[in-house]
Amino acid sequence: MNPMPIVIDGATVVTLDRTRREFTGHVVAEGNRIVAVDAGPAPAYDGARVIDGRGCLLTPGFVNTHEHLYQWVTRGLAADAALFEWLTTLYPVWAGIDGESVHVAAQAALARLARTGCTTVADHHYVFPRGGKDLLEAEIRAASQVGLRFHPARGSMDLGQKDGGLPPDSVVEDRDEILAATEAAINRWHDPSPDSMLQLVVAPCSPFSVTGELMRDAAELARRTGVRMHTHLAETTDETDYCRDHFGCTPLEYAAQLGWTGSDVWFAHGIHFNDAEIARLGASGTGVAHCPSSNARLGAGIARVADLRAAGSPVGLGVDGAASNEAGSLIEEVRHALLFARARGGPDALGVRTALEMATLDGARILGRESDIGSLEVGKLADLALWRLDTLAHAGIPDPVAALVLSTPPPLELLLVNGQPVVEHDRVVTIDESALAAQVAQVQNHLLTKAG
Template sequence: MLVDLLVSNAYVYVDRGWEIPAGWVAIKDRRVHSVGKAGEEPSAARTVDAGGKLVTPGLINAHHHMYQNLTRAYAPVTNGSLFQWLTGLYPLWAGLTEDSVYASTYVAMVELLLGGCTTSMDHMYVHPKPRLIDAQIRAGRDLGFRFLATRGSMTRSVEDGGLPPASVVQSEDAILEDSVRLVEAYHDAAAGAMTRVALAPCSLFSVTERIMSESARLAEQYDLRLHTHLAEDHDEDVYSAEVYGCTPTEYLERVGWAGKRAWVAHYIYPSEAEIGRLAHAGVCAVQCPCSNMMIGGGSADAMHLRARGMQVGLGCDGSASTDHASMWLEARMAMLLGRYRNGPQSMSARDALDIATRGGAACLGWDDEIGHLRPGACADLVVWSMTDVALAGAHSDPVEAWLRCGPAVAGTTIVNGAVLVEDSRPVAAALGDVLREHAVHARRMQGLSA
């Protein structure tokens, strides 16, 4: 049988517990057709010689704010706490337009592809203009990137005791109406989908209880995922106690979110009992190690959450807090942070890779089709590239070397059977024009001259 694409001469990490030291991956009709050992390869219309490099499933980004790359390393807030950082940047984000969101999303997705990410969600909760998520979906389709758009929202401005200006929040009815519009226009529940939609109120301190409970109701009606920030900062604990008379986790349970549809970002400060309850309910969590360390607010103990039965993924988080979008770097930092916290036996490169693939897929509710390279999976994979100098002496374990050595970048990134990065360069003809447009928008929003 002639397959469409063959990635050969590789160390193939197929899935947890299944690795092929001298192997290949065959792709046909946008799916993994087969995997095997050298000498058993099928004939192919095109062959990518991996040159003995590591091949893994594409990494999955389970929490991001792509528009924030328009305000990266913004000097006035670089050393602030989470709430100081937010209040300093919200006025800038009020300048978002459909064009600037398209450019920022396009750039973010290309950057993710270069870091080995083949599927990402985005938590878009700032809405100073209508149809910003439509622009994101258009960027994903233009690139051929697998994308879970989330309809984020805020209802509480500074006038209502919240953090953002009134220009970026919306009424309850506007949020709910647009949520239904986006789901009915773009959500594709079919196997192999490239675009899906989830509902994602920003946080318990930025939306009303009605938005939380109605989002849960709509998720049941349309069979959707639910996402929000949770237990990220001690200030959130204080707010929740004063406003709701309970902890953030107890509030999540009260509004009907403690179920298998939900995944939460950060989850740094729950009690042991709360971890157990949400794990039992099927809620997933996302660790964002680089962003957490940059802002200095603590970070979830990923391996402990997993030991309690909770599925855990990784996320880049905001491109104005992390200031990058490399899932390889997030995986490396997750491993280092885990070992620093709990000792060298507590976390391996394979643990980090599993969190960045299978864990992320579980968060997005896509765990049957992505996050692994078993036959039948979506054809999303990465051939990793590292210099000979970086790998000198690393001959015994390519997976450990992938995170211990480095830096690593994607030499080839394949999404839905299509090569989107080749020779560590994006295959995106419009990238130069988009970068120039991005610079114009970024300078405008930051009040800088052209």
């Protein structure tokens, strides 16, 4: 831990604190915590590193509530396919992943997320081919190397094609094996402390790749060990048809029967909920990870974000897997969330500050970290993003939040995670991006050759 205080002075500061203060001023981090947030010039700090924030906007770091890091090495495939066709095309390729390929993919996806303002990532990893070694450990190691706060969700699939599921049998696991591996991962890795850089999540994949028995047992495991719960739900109309055909109910009704609602649960996508279901989600505090770019890429639809938020459901943002969102950019999700909400619900459906809140405070709430991250306040963890807005693309826009959300993604002057620089002058400083890009290309070629 670097003991030198870091002073960011002269920036426009959007705190997202309880009173939503915004001002030109300073923020100071000492160790991994914020020690000062105020208007006006910063006082002198002995031995401090002072960063000139003039021309910049300072925000809390972004929280990515849904990702599949391993998919970074399978981008660009099935480019014109809907979800089920896309999955059946990619499952044979994913069946070849191993510790090395997952580590390379995770490093690359995390580095890209860092460049787009992300400081905390919830990753949903659910493909564990036989002989693939410890893929969760490969991702955890990558997150530590890049320097991001990490919430890996130990995913699983136990419903293969021979039993009526979508995934090939080569990538599904036995239910008892899944539960034992998940609990072992929690015992080994989960850190519940306020300063935590690593917290585990229990995350069966989806209703069409997981048995009801596993869903029910996974919920019991999560609540017994005190970790949160995550799964895909209501992403496509095909999924709704599948649930009606197999279970005689909607995806949410099915999930609720198995114990999958509550403030410790969040669903990825959540596009196809009706009015009564949205009210139910809000009343129970169940969260949703909104993934607008991936949903558009796969033609799945547009989530009812404004309705979900109005009902009381926390809605965060996710980039989803890089194989269905090749950009992998969290700042783009902020803009797309706003544009798609307005395309669906009119100009008042979502404001620029609400979109920014979804990327920060709402994401923190979904992960149970709102006391530690999501706003710039004294005592919170020093996870923050300094955006340069004096560029040609942004200069002259009087509202800096509108400039951030509505214009092209601005250069990232600085990204601090836990008080440590991860990005400086729009460059990741913790890994070699050029060398990593070459590794990504090699790994994808290997996987495609392996899949035939």
